[in-house]
Every structure is written in C-alpha cells, then in structure tokens.
Amino acid sequence: MSSQPESTAMPKGNSFARTMWSDFGMVIVLIILFIFCAVFVPRFFSPINMRALALAVSMTGMVACTMMLCLASGNFDMSCGAVIACSGVVCAVMINKAFPYVGNYSIYVGLFFALLVGFLVGLANGLIIAYARINALITTLATMQIARGIGYIICDGKAVGISQENFFYLGTGSWFMVPIPVYITVCCFIIFGIILERTSFGRNTLAIGGNEEAANLAGIRVAYHKLRLFIIHGLMSALAGIVLASRMTSGQPTTSQGFELDVISSCVLGGISMSGGLGSIWYAVSGVLIMGIVQNSMNLMNVPTFYQYVARGLILLMAVIFDRYKQRN
Amino acid sequence: MSSIATDYLEFVNISKRFPGVLALDDINFSVPIGSVRALVGENGAGKSTLLKILSGAHPPTSGKLRIGKDNLIFENTTQAINAGVAVIYQELQLVPQLSIAENMYLGHLPEGSAFINFDQLWASTMDSMRQVGLGDVSPKVKVGRLSIGQRQMVEIAKALTRNAQIIAFDEPTSSLSSRETDVLFDIIRRLQKQDKAIFYVSHRLEEIFEISDSVTIFRDGRHVNTRRTLEGLTRDMIVKDMVGREIIDIYQYKARPVGETAIRVTDVTGPGITKPISFEVKKGEVVGCFGLVGAGRTELMRILFGAAPRYSGKVEVFGENVEINSPADAIQAGVMLCPEDRKKEGIIPILSVQENVNISSRRHHVRAGFIDRRWEYENVMDKIHALAIKTPSQRQLVRNLSGGNQQKVILARWLAEKIKVILLDEPTRGIDVGAKSEIYDIIYRLAGEGIGVVAVTSDLPEVLGISDRILVFSEGELAAEIPRRDATPENVLSYALPQESRKHFRESAITDRLVPA
Known part of the structure; x- marks a missing residue:
C-alpha cells in the first residue's frame, strides 16, 4: 500500500500523449477513416454524398447525445426507437386533428403532444428504474413494446399523412445547402457536450456511473438524477421522432425498428463505457460518424445489405475489444 | 485427556503475508482428535486468516500443516476438502435456490448417467441430515426456506457427507437463537465423541467455557498462548492474553477545549x-x-x-x-460521513482526484448553470496541499492512489463544506x-x-x-x-x-x- 503507484512515475509528456489518446483516440480514427474513404471510395467526397451522409447521421446523432448520458450513468435505454415512431405518429395525428380549429398553430399542438409522449415514456422509465429499482434493460424493453403498440393503436397501423405542409420545412428545408436536421444535431452535440463537461448535472452523471453508492454518499440525489436523465432522453427521442415525421411528411408506426441498437452501438464504438462512468461528447460524435461513414461507403460500393449487417457487427466487436484492451493498459 | 502423541492436526511455522501486513507470524500449535479447541482474539488477530489457510482459501506464505502423518500445504479448497477439512463460515456457503440435497452434494453430485440420480441423492442426504437433527425435514426443501440455524445444520451435514475429520466453526452462533445454539452444541459434542478435531471461533467467551475443552489465543497475528485445559481459567485471564500488548504512542493525543x-x-x-x-x-x-x-x-x-x-x-x-x-x-x-468501505462506497475510482474532491461542494460554485472551473481547480489544489495528498496531478485517477491518499481524498471532499x-x-x-x-x-x-x-x-x-x-x-x-x-x-x-x-x-x-x- 505504501509504494507509489506505477503511473505516478510516468514522465509528464507520456501521460499527456496518453490523455490525448484516451480522449481523442476515436476522433483520430474518425479522421483517418474519413480521409481513407474520401480517397478510395468513389463519389464519397462529393457535395451530394456529404449532404446525404450528414442527414443520415443526424437522427442517430441527436439521440446519441442523451443515450451517452444514460450509458455514462450506468443505465440503458431500449425504448428510444419506439418513442420516435410513437411520437411521430402522435405528432401527425394531432396536427391533422387540430388543423380545422387552430389553422397554422396546429403544428405547435402536434409538437406539444409528440414531446408529451417522450416525456411520459421517460417519466415511466425513470420512475421504474430509479425508484422501483427495476433493471433498466427489462424496463425499457417493456416500455419499448408499449410505446410501439400505442403508436400502432393510434393510427390503426397505417401511416398518417400530414396535412400541414409548413411542418415539412423542419425536416426537408436547408440553409446554405445544409439540411436543417443537421443544424439541430450539431446544436445538440454542443449543448450536451457543455452539459456533460461544465454542469453539475453532467459531472454527477459520470459520478453515478462511476460508483453509484459513493455518489449517493457524496450527497448526490441519485434516484432524482436518474429520473431527470430518462425524461431528457425521452424528450430527445420525441424530438428525433418529430424531425423524422417531418422528413417523411407522415407519421409512420413501423419506423426506426432497431434504431436503439444503432445508437447504443455508435456510443459504444466511440468509447462510452457500457458499465458507466466514462463518457465524452467526442466519443458520441466520433462513434456516430464512424458508423455513418462505414454504412455510407458500403452503400456507395454497392455492398449488399445482408453483408452490411455482418460488417457493422464485426466493427462493433472490434471496437469494444479494442476499448477493453485500452482500459487495461 | 489426550497426550501430545495423539495430536492429529498441527500448524507448523505458519506465516501469512498480505501486501503490507503480516497477518500470521510463525504460528505453531496442535490439536488432538476428540477435542473442541476455541480460537480467540481481537478483530484482526489472525483467527480468520488461520481458518482460511486451513480451508485452502489462502495458501500460507510459509509453513505447513501436519494432519495425521502427512505434511500438507493446501493450494486450494478442493485439496483441503479431500484432506478431510471442513470450515463452516459465518456467511454460509449455500445456494438458497437449490434444495438441501443439491446443496450438500454441490460439486460432487452422484451421477448414475449423464443425468443426476435424484433417488440416490435424496437417500444419502437423509442419512447425514438425521445425524444433525434434521431428520424431519425433506431433502427436497429449498435451502432458502430454512431458518439460519437449520442452514447451519445443513452446512454441518455437508461436512459429514464429505467425511470431514477436522471441522472448524467461524462465529457459528452470531445469528442463532439460544435454542438453536443448544442444538448446535449438542451436535458439536456428538462430533467430538466421534473423534473429530473441532475448531470453534467465537467472541462469546461464555460459549467457549461451555463448549470447548481447550483454548488458543491470538494477538496481532501471533500465537500467544494455548491452554490445553480450561480448569482454573477465568474470563479475565483470556481477555488479558487477548489485549496484553504494549501500545506504542503513534496517536500523539493532546487534550483540546471542548x-x-x-x-x-x-x-x-x-x-x-x-x-x-x-x-x-x-x-x-x-x-x-x-x-x-x-x-x-x-x-x-x-x-x-x-x-x-x-x-x-x-x-x-x-x-x-x-x-x-x-x-x-x-x-x-x-453532518458528513467517510464510509467504511472506501473502494465500494467512498471513491469513484475511474474519475480524477479533482472530480472526487469536488463532487459535493461544487454545487455551491455554479454560475448560470456552469461549474466555476477556476474554483474547481483552486479548491482541489488547496486540498491536495492542505492534506498532503500524494498525487502527480489533480487529473490523476483516484484508483491509482494508495489507500491512505484515497482516504485523504474522501476527507478533502468534506473540507469545502x-x-x-x-x-x-x-x-x-x-x-x-x-x-x-x-x-x-x-x-x-x-x-x-x-x-x-x-x-x-x-x-x-x-x-x-x-x-x-x-x-x-x-x-x-x-x-x-x-x-x-x-x-x-x-x-x-x-x-x-x-x-x-x-x-x-x-x-x-x-x-x-x-x-x-
């Protein structure tokens, strides 16, 4: 016990390089991958493809922000894909229902009810996981099915076309050639990056993931914190659902099946630990982009979809094994 | 009275070193068959470590055991079980979801074929259960439904099925009612008559006088005294042996105004x-x-x-x-608490010294929602200095610090409150x-x-x-x-x-x- 730990004997320069590597290692991998694809994959670096890529990752990016917080706190959420579908459907139905009465304001009615769906699912997840202390995987697996089912019930299983065309601007409009959902995602990255780094809420999230009991004994109100976390995550999923509905000009109950797994894989690929305590917005950004680039390049190279699944699985496995190895050193 | 010649189990020059601590220092004593030997000593005197060496849970750093005519060093618990040693710990090693029979034969279930032969299992279980007074309980009952006392009997029966010659009890009565204790003592006496060598670890000196016939006293990892008979021995004499050490003044106590x-x-x-x-x-x-x-x-x-x-x-x-x-x-x-189990309840190992020190008090230093980073840095540097926390930087992960410095980090956490x-x-x-x-x-x-x-x-x-x-x-x-x-x-x-x-x-x-x- 009295001997100094080895790491303290390390020269400063080395430990700086090490910190850089552990904080930004995946960002470096991302940059290398990007350059590699730009050089070797035909049409990758074209403006049209860049726009498509950005749009493709915008959804995962948004939800990854709050999934990052969930994972960093040692929790888990499987319900976000279903919330996207359910809130999209609710948004569409409410806009159509409210239009005859309030005209253009019906969009806000739709937004309100869509976010309410996210809030309620988040509230349920949070209460059950934090206060009833039920396993997060099982809880969100259940709420996932409930949300998915309610989505189907509301629209009777059929896609709901949205009558208000102004609403489509959110998902299909663009400023300076860049689609609006991309701006939203970038804003989310910045906001949640700051939340994680600079606010008590963010730092406490990591503390809870690092050692829940110690965080409790340090005076953090753990259950209340988790409840807020799941509500924010629910609201974020609902926002993604609204954007998606706007892009598709309809609310579709079948959309985003397995989306939660995409988000979780992206986060883990970026280096966010499944066991909690480790997280950085850079991990989320690089994970989401690496997944997006790989998928985009495979599409450009006409890799059949079935093979794409295998490739993505392999990449994820490699990433977690690499992460494990990195942590052991 | 047994003479030294019939001593069955002997500890020969047993020492056990853990990092930074000599838990057992050259232990020598022996126990005859048909005897109930009490082991006493303060917390940390070395009784539990000795039992762990006996059970094979920890191999000794040096020294050996002599059982009968064999010189042995147990590298693992299986070797100890095969040599006829059974240690019954305070926290019982049973699986509550499984039946009594399955628990007793855990690890060596009788196998007629690829499948467990349950008839054989139940029959042989009943046999040893009768010996410990559990004859009226079905071996199919799940252990989780038994009382603590009955579970202990199951542990003993388990030792019997393995044909143990040396049975050690670690604080067996700590969760038993006095009636259950009486049943336990009856069984121990019966085992004694069957010429088993029995160890009995307890803090309750009254019990020691009741059940054991000899006592070995430990202090600070050393064997202080073995009394081969309890005749003329008093409680006070045992206590004296347990604490009688010179206390070096590392405490530097000075009276303070109150x-x-x-x-x-x-x-x-x-x-x-x-x-x-x-x-x-x-x-x-x-x-x-x-x-x-x-x-x-x-x-x-x-x-x-x-x-x-x-x-x-x-x-x-x-x-x-x-x-x-x-x-x-x-x-x-x-009101602040520095918890007992530093690693499990105190530190957040994968976060930095700064995070661990500031975790609580940073809530007082939030401006427009943001933590005051200058305060964070100044506070942690101030505490590192004030408590002389040895760390290369405030960004070092707490898990890399020594135990003493981890404790200082937890103390530092409260100093800003x-x-x-x-x-x-x-x-x-x-x-x-x-x-x-x-x-x-x-x-x-x-x-x-x-x-x-x-x-x-x-x-x-x-x-x-x-x-x-x-x-x-x-x-x-x-x-x-x-x-x-x-x-x-x-x-x-x-x-x-x-x-x-x-x-x-x-x-x-x-x-x-x-x-x-």
Whole structure:
C-alpha cells in the first residue's frame, strides 16, 4: 500500500500523449477513416454524398447525445426507437386533428403532444428504474413494446399523412445547402457536450456511473438524477421522432425498428463505457460518424445489405475489444 | 485427556503475508482428535486468516500443516476438502435456490448417467441430515426456506457427507437463537465423541467455557498462548492474553477545549440496532466507537448520515432539530460521513482526484448553470496541499492512489463544506502506519476547529489512543460510555464482548420459523 503507484512515475509528456489518446483516440480514427474513404471510395467526397451522409447521421446523432448520458450513468435505454415512431405518429395525428380549429398553430399542438409522449415514456422509465429499482434493460424493453403498440393503436397501423405542409420545412428545408436536421444535431452535440463537461448535472452523471453508492454518499440525489436523465432522453427521442415525421411528411408506426441498437452501438464504438462512468461528447460524435461513414461507403460500393449487417457487427466487436484492451493498459 | 502423541492436526511455522501486513507470524500449535479447541482474539488477530489457510482459501506464505502423518500445504479448497477439512463460515456457503440435497452434494453430485440420480441423492442426504437433527425435514426443501440455524445444520451435514475429520466453526452462533445454539452444541459434542478435531471461533467467551475443552489465543497475528485445559481459567485471564500488548504512542493525543453539544442523538433505532441509542458529542470532541464486527456501529453511522432508514428517535445538530432522510440532507445539515468501505462506497475510482474532491461542494460554485472551473481547480489544489495528498496531478485517477491518499481524498471532499459533525467509519483501515498518523492529525485538526468528530474503529489501541470518550457497542446496542481517563483495554473489550444477559433480548428478537417438510 505504501509504494507509489506505477503511473505516478510516468514522465509528464507520456501521460499527456496518453490523455490525448484516451480522449481523442476515436476522433483520430474518425479522421483517418474519413480521409481513407474520401480517397478510395468513389463519389464519397462529393457535395451530394456529404449532404446525404450528414442527414443520415443526424437522427442517430441527436439521440446519441442523451443515450451517452444514460450509458455514462450506468443505465440503458431500449425504448428510444419506439418513442420516435410513437411520437411521430402522435405528432401527425394531432396536427391533422387540430388543423380545422387552430389553422397554422396546429403544428405547435402536434409538437406539444409528440414531446408529451417522450416525456411520459421517460417519466415511466425513470420512475421504474430509479425508484422501483427495476433493471433498466427489462424496463425499457417493456416500455419499448408499449410505446410501439400505442403508436400502432393510434393510427390503426397505417401511416398518417400530414396535412400541414409548413411542418415539412423542419425536416426537408436547408440553409446554405445544409439540411436543417443537421443544424439541430450539431446544436445538440454542443449543448450536451457543455452539459456533460461544465454542469453539475453532467459531472454527477459520470459520478453515478462511476460508483453509484459513493455518489449517493457524496450527497448526490441519485434516484432524482436518474429520473431527470430518462425524461431528457425521452424528450430527445420525441424530438428525433418529430424531425423524422417531418422528413417523411407522415407519421409512420413501423419506423426506426432497431434504431436503439444503432445508437447504443455508435456510443459504444466511440468509447462510452457500457458499465458507466466514462463518457465524452467526442466519443458520441466520433462513434456516430464512424458508423455513418462505414454504412455510407458500403452503400456507395454497392455492398449488399445482408453483408452490411455482418460488417457493422464485426466493427462493433472490434471496437469494444479494442476499448477493453485500452482500459487495461 | 489426550497426550501430545495423539495430536492429529498441527500448524507448523505458519506465516501469512498480505501486501503490507503480516497477518500470521510463525504460528505453531496442535490439536488432538476428540477435542473442541476455541480460537480467540481481537478483530484482526489472525483467527480468520488461520481458518482460511486451513480451508485452502489462502495458501500460507510459509509453513505447513501436519494432519495425521502427512505434511500438507493446501493450494486450494478442493485439496483441503479431500484432506478431510471442513470450515463452516459465518456467511454460509449455500445456494438458497437449490434444495438441501443439491446443496450438500454441490460439486460432487452422484451421477448414475449423464443425468443426476435424484433417488440416490435424496437417500444419502437423509442419512447425514438425521445425524444433525434434521431428520424431519425433506431433502427436497429449498435451502432458502430454512431458518439460519437449520442452514447451519445443513452446512454441518455437508461436512459429514464429505467425511470431514477436522471441522472448524467461524462465529457459528452470531445469528442463532439460544435454542438453536443448544442444538448446535449438542451436535458439536456428538462430533467430538466421534473423534473429530473441532475448531470453534467465537467472541462469546461464555460459549467457549461451555463448549470447548481447550483454548488458543491470538494477538496481532501471533500465537500467544494455548491452554490445553480450561480448569482454573477465568474470563479475565483470556481477555488479558487477548489485549496484553504494549501500545506504542503513534496517536500523539493532546487534550483540546471542548464546547457545547455538536450532535445529540436521542433514542435512535434502525436496521442493525437492537436497542434505542442515545449519546451526544461536543464541539471539539473526538468520540471513538468501539465494538466487534457486527456490533451496529457502521449501521448507526449510516442511519445518522441518512444512508439507512431511521425507524425512530431524533437528532439535533448544534442545538437544532434536523430531519435527515438522505445523505444530501445530512450534508445540508452539516453532518458528513467517510464510509467504511472506501473502494465500494467512498471513491469513484475511474474519475480524477479533482472530480472526487469536488463532487459535493461544487454545487455551491455554479454560475448560470456552469461549474466555476477556476474554483474547481483552486479548491482541489488547496486540498491536495492542505492534506498532503500524494498525487502527480489533480487529473490523476483516484484508483491509482494508495489507500491512505484515497482516504485523504474522501476527507478533502468534506473540507469545502460547512462541517458541524464528521462521522469517520474505520478511517485508518488498510492504511500503513505513516499515513495513519497523518489521518490522526487531520482528525485532531478538525476537532480543534470546533467540529464534533465520531470515529468508528475496530482497532483497540487506536480507539484508546485518539478518543476523548469511547462508546462501546455490542450486538446492536450501546453497551458502555467510557471517558478517556477510565478507559483501559480490558474494560473496553469486556463491554464489547457479548454478555450472557443480552442473549435473552436476542432470543425474543429472533423467532424460529417453522419449515414445512
């Protein structure tokens, strides 16, 4: 016990390089991958493809922000894909229902009810996981099915076309050639990056993931914190659902099946630990982009979809094994 | 009386070194067959380590066992089981979801074919169950439905099925009612008649006089004395052997002025507390809480800090009634806790020193939602300096620090709060001597600032060395309150040992559950 730990004997320069590597290692991998694809994959670096890529990752990016917080706190959420579908459907139905009465304001009615769906699912997840202390995987697996089912019930299983065309601007409009959902995602990255780094809420999230009991004994109100976390995550999923509905000009109950797994894989690929305590917005950004680039390049190279699944699985496995190895050193 | 020639088990020059601690130092003694040998000593005297060596859980650093004519060193528990050793631990090693029979044969189930032969299993289980007085219980009953006492019998039966010649009991009666204890003693006597060698570890000296025929006393990892007969032996003589050491003054105690009441606890009960507890601590006073493992001290600290529910009673801090229902409430009220298990409850290992130090007090330094980063840096550097925390930088992960420095990080966490009362649970456990005296220094400094300090410790010299007053806990109640001038190792320890009279209270608290066969 009295001997100094080895790491303290390390020269400063080395430990700086090490910190850089552990904080930004995946960002470096991302940059290398990007350059590699730009050089070797035909049409990758074209403006049209860049726009498509950005749009493709915008959804995962948004939800990854709050999934990052969930994972960093040692929790888990499987319900976000279903919330996207359910809130999209609710948004569409409410806009159509409210239009005859309030005209253009019906969009806000739709937004309100869509976010309410996210809030309620988040509230349920949070209460059950934090206060009833039920396993997060099982809880969100259940709420996932409930949300998915309610989505189907509301629209009777059929896609709901949205009558208000102004609403489509959110998902299909663009400023300076860049689609609006991309701006939203970038804003989310910045906001949640700051939340994680600079606010008590963010730092406490990591503390809870690092050692829940110690965080409790340090005076953090753990259950209340988790409840807020799941509500924010629910609201974020609902926002993604609204954007998606706007892009598709309809609310579709079948959309985003397995989306939660995409988000979780992206986060883990970026280096966010499944066991909690480790997280950085850079991990989320690089994970989401690496997944997006790989998928985009495979599409450009006409890799059949079935093979794409295998490739993505392999990449994820490699990433977690690499992460494990990195942590052991 | 057995003579030395028939000694069955002998410990020969057994030593065990853990990192930084010599847990057993050259142990030599022997036990004949047909004898019940009591092992006594304070917490950390080496009894448990010795049992672990006997059971093969820890191989000894040096030395060997002689069983019969064989010289043995157990590398693992399977070797010990094969050599006829069974150790029955305080925490029973049973799987509650499985049946009695399956538990007894766990690891060596009789296999007729690829499938378990359940008929054979039940028949042979019944046999050994009858021997321990469980003849009327079906071997198909799940262990989870048995009372603690019955589970212990299952453990013993398990030892019998493995044909154990040496059976060791580690604090077997700590969770038994007195009726269950009587049943256990009957079985031990029967085993004794079957010429088994039996070890009996207990803090209850009354029991030792009742069941054992000889006693071996440990202190600080050394074998102090073996008395081969209990004739003429008194309880006081055993206690003297247990504590009789020279106490080196690493404590540097100096008397401090004491002010008004810092915390007054009135009739508090909660989980692990058997009788309402009342006491008070003055400003500037260091109150030591001594007791054996499981005496309720940690439980009381957790209740006072809001980490465990308080069933009744009230707490006043600096003369004001406080309602503490969570650690956050406690901190708000000025009551801080440094928890017993540093690694599990104290530090957040994968976060930096800075994060660990600032985790609580940073809530006071938030501007427009953002943590004041300059304050964060200044506070952690200030505390690293003030407590002499040895770390290459504030960004170092806490898990890379030594135990003493981790403890300082936890103390540093509270120094930026308005501390009125600080509860320290085993503040120096697992810390080397140098860091210990630094921790004592911090304790005195805190007390000197007018803070009420409560220090729980299982280290007898330490509690005598640092406390202005000692609270002695025993079996979930406050057994005695001893001012510094009256405290001696003997009287503190004798209050900590469970008294015969308290058994009656326990008896009414534990009611035996009936188990359907």
